[in-house]
Amino acid sequence: MKSENIKIALVGNPNAGKSTLFNALTGLRQKTGNFPGVTVEKKSGTYNLKGSGNQLIREVTLVDLPGTYSIYPKSKDETVVMDILANPKHPDFPSVIIVVADASNLQRNLLLFTEINDLGIPAVLALNMLDVASSMNLTVNAVQLAMQLKVPVVRINARTGEGIVNLNDAVSQVLDQKFKPALTYFYEPTENEGKLIEEVKSYYHLDNDYVALQYVCQHDNFSFLEQPARVKLDGLIEKYGFDENHFLATETIARYEKIKPIVSKAVKSEGGIEPPYWTRKLDAILLHPFWGYVTFIFVLLVIFQAIFAWASYPMDLIDAGTAATIEWVKGILPEGVLNDLITDGILAGIGGIIIFIPQIAILFGLVAILEESGYMARVMVIMDKLMRKFGLNGRSVVPLISGVACAVPAIMTTRSISSRYERLITILVTPLMSCSARLPIFAILIALVVPSTKVFGILNMQGLVLLGLYFLGLVGALLSAWLLSLFLKRTEPSYFMLEVPTYKLPRWGHVGFTMYESVKSFVFEAGKIIMAISIILWVLASYGPGDKMEAAAAQAQQQMAQKPQEQIDAAIASARLENSYAGSFGRFIEPAIRPLGYDWKIGIALLASFAAREVFVGTMATIYSISGDTEDVLTVKQRLIQEKNPETGGPMYTPAVCYSLLIFYVFAMMCMSTIAVVYRETHGWKWPMIQLAYLTVLAYVSAFAVYQLMS
Template sequence: MKQGNIKVALVGNPNAGKSTLFNALTGLRQKTGNFPGVTVSKKSGTFRIPATDGLADKNVVLVDLPGLYSIYPKSKDEAIVMDILANPKHPDFPDVVIVVIDASNLQRNLLLFTEIRDLGIPSVVALNMLDVAESMSLTVNAVQLAMQLQVPVVNINARTGKGVDKLKEAVHQVYQKEEQPVLANFYEPKESEVSLIGEVREIYQLDNDYVALQYVCQHDNFSFLEQPARTRLDKLIEKYGFDENNFLATETIARYEKIKPIVSKAVKSQGQTEQPYWTRKLDSFLLHPFWGYVCFLIVLVIVFQAIFAWATYPSDMLDAGIAQVIEWTKAALPEGVLNDLITDGILAGIAGIIVFIPPIAILFALVSLLEESGYMARVMVIMDKLMRPFGLNGRSVVPLISGAACAVPAIMTTRSITSRYERLLTILVTPLMSCSARLPIYTILIALVIPSTTVFGFLNLQGLVLLGLYALGLIGALFSAWLLSLFIPRKETSYFMLEMPSYKLPRWGHVAYTMYDSVKSFVVEAGKVIMAISIVLWVLASYGPGDRMEVAEQQTIAKMQNAPQEQIDAAVSSARLEHSYAGHFGRFIEPAIRPLGYDWKIGIALLASFAAREVFVGTMATIYSISGDSEDVPTVKERLMQEKNAETGQPMFTPAVCFSLLMFYVFAMMCMSTIAVVQRETHGWKWPLIQLAYLMVLAYGSAFVVYQLMS
């Protein structure tokens, strides 16, 4: 009897229910990482098969491979499947493959199965979505299907968990077979291919004809083959005159010729095989050239109103809670560097992480509801033709619109974009969408220069300017995507292939897990970078060269002996900040930001707001020695209006300066949380740094033009 854990791979077409089955099998016993040697995300988990029929219980390691329609990849994510299945030495090479098949679309799904089976890996078919097939008047005979495919076929319902235990038993039984039966291939090589296959098998010591053919067709995708081996295969292709395109077409036709009689025997139709009545009825409205967009706009309004309304309270509670923890810790620990590091550095960094948890959880829950119900697929279809001219596709609309709430979860939703090229473009431009963190900046700067009057009798002028800033962010995102698409080489052909699922009630457990997984991913992965940057910023703002900060503090106290203690404390904070490393940096960059109308104090605020954009207002309050709550907008507004330009003696915050700042913050990449999540999603620092550079250039150029034109 075989010993050790069973390694199982889960494969299937997109929308066949593979991810749902993965969650049903593994529950919370999951982890995410990367496949060895590549930057493609890997989801793996474990489950246990209890002892049955004389077989000992077994632990199973389950790897969820990227969804694909065929083993011939159209993206790097799909390429990882054959990189594993064609290489027995790969650490994730499976003992058994579970092929998830959509019973309502059996013929198309069986194409992938026949390819997997021809690779010679023991397989089990999980026949899912039988309820959908039934609603289409289709009856699938699993016994008949198993007899023809010559592998176990198990009826399951991944959403409810029905049949999952039988699927585990089938995996166990297939694994324990001492000798796997030799099955006839669905594709028989042509005479002209036999000699090529024989030579490839001999050179690379392969025991399977179809694997040898994959060496010929896909060797450039195989990371386990060195360049000399790939060159040798190229020479063999030339030697035998092998035409890959002709082979792929011939193979696909040959497979479908064998699949059709199998389907005709296993599937019985009792009526018209079309989408359910309500699916067709809803699609006539939701996919309408006009009403489809109206409906989508209404859904967006509801989603973002929900995010703003629901996330505010838990975010405020978490913010207040961590503030109390900081206050208690500051009082409990002895004064000193350690106290300051823990409270102002580490705990403040934690605060910058957990405040994003409610909007992330709510946004992903709502997106998951839309996906589970089947509506999100319709959104992508109607938006695809609008996004194409800018180098994006229909899947890009969800992250872009989500960016109006917060760029962090919005960038995480780009995982649904199958094209790595279009996903990268979407990630690079999503921060241009004005998020809620910009609102404190927009609010105070607009209030400084725009009167609170109405136009047309009912529209608030300040509100119109705010709307214009959001529209400007959207326009900037679309045109930036178009411009970047001219410079970033497209290494793959873009396909927008999307199966239209029928509408169904959400699986609430899956929605809950999506929330949990998204929050965990952000806190664990992006949180590390946020924490590191928070500590660096604390060091820069807390320390300065020599004893200049201490001397500045003593001089400030001496000048304000008769002032209230709150004013003294605020002035001391401002003086220490001015003479810190951050303050020196503000002075250092002042010549660079002077053409924008900014002084060194605004420079410090720009630096500090890299932690988060909304920090700008609080930093300005500290610099200008404002006591009280930094979010008390009238107090901040009054002080900013009184601030004078040291060189001209005129008000510092003129319309030119305010609009320059507005332009800067519309386009600037001023959020370390966003930088952290981009680094995680792109698996490196190359693209975050490119993104930071181009957005800073765009922000600087826009602010410069506006200030020079208005001053």
């Protein structure tokens, strides 16, 4: 049975297991985007609502709303929750809400539930993390809780899938109105508030008192209200002398007064309540002012060692397989333009990307394990004190660490930072964290100049250099943040509050899904760009203005007449490339990049990689395939090793050139997508242009210094 566009919303506190439940219910049937009208990331998926006999009842859409402690927002992400729940005309307005609550901290979690309940939208309460509650000597009686709250209450384990069938039944009963809860309001308005509510309900045609109160309190956050409606509400607030701050304080106290006796009846404690044993033992180390930092550095070291040590064998197989595929395609297709386009253009470019799938998968998999285990929250806590010295706070760690994956979603996560000042600085410095798109560049250049020898018998030199590059990006981000904090004026106080979750074993299915999604996104999103750029590059490198290419080819053949045929073919191919449209453009910008040690071929790759950093390696593979320096089909690494400097006759990719390129890509602005998201998040071109300018200058000056010192 189809859903008829039935929407089910997931709502819950951060770290309550809401996203884990979302993944368990939807599996691979997910999609991401933005909520209509805003730039907040939206996760939705198809949810097969099954009954007790595992029989499909209906297919619905599950929408994962941003995590929040209350319906009163503290960040941009949280404003989405009420912008949807207060507007029945919103495309994501739910028929039923599943409120996911952490059973180990029920009193705090029920605050959000009571607010949702008072909005009048049918709800089901899903009690998660009961195993954690049990480890804290807590027993939660779901039946008693349901009797008091007058809504279905279901015991679940989002990580293992336990209780999902019962959750399906409860949602189905509410959808089919077989369960009709007697609406119990947890907040009773005062007499003066009641008069204000009636006028708001009458003017806006509302039928719920609490929704009317939210119009009063949050109308500035509601995107669906026009300016005249907001002005009208401001007038009503003034007419009735409504004090929002006093109301919020009074409402919260009133709710907790009703929640406490409910929790005391439903939750029984057997002995003292304290964090689980292993949580206390591990936190003594991981939150220690010294050992916490040491542990964090060690974890990063393990990650970057793994990227090289574990990925080298599958990467070699993929690289050799790509070269063999290109050779095979060259052999079966007739010689000509189509053969050259497919092999030297498309396949050479794509081959420069898929080789890095193992490294990307390992990076994302290990980061997912850190997040799933609860360790990432500890990193935020220990880093808060350090971050404040640079004008940031602990929440800035999430965007910075996320920037190791991709700057675009990382910059979007800055919405959780309540201070506009700290949010802006975090946005401006996040691109300095080396994203996964830079990993292919780092990997190929490090492999050229850094031996894979062991240090102290266990540490791989290449992994240490990679860690050093990421650490350099972090240092650059912190120093840039400090400099920016000297010029930007702070207009509001800063605070950092975070719930530290208990430690949990990673949900391996979720980790695997994260790896799959990240690799798929990397390959297919990058693949689109690479294919387009590879085709454009092939055209630009295969054709030139007038008859320059033919003349250059004839001259090269004449000069090399006495040489072996292989050298003549290579000289002709190089002459044609140099006089093509791509070569002409590369020659045009060469004077600007020559002080950095780069030639015109590298210049072409630098500009192409502005579309996406991972394009750099694919571009080099395409260019060197076309240049025809050998008649054999070689891997990307072999092509770079064999490239010669026409002026010196020695290798083009010397340590000076490679380290200059590495430093350039550590500091350079990531890509066009990053500029676009910064424009969207800052609502103008001012800050993206400032960001592009200072990062370009920093990258150029740093690369220049490195090349000149090493030459």
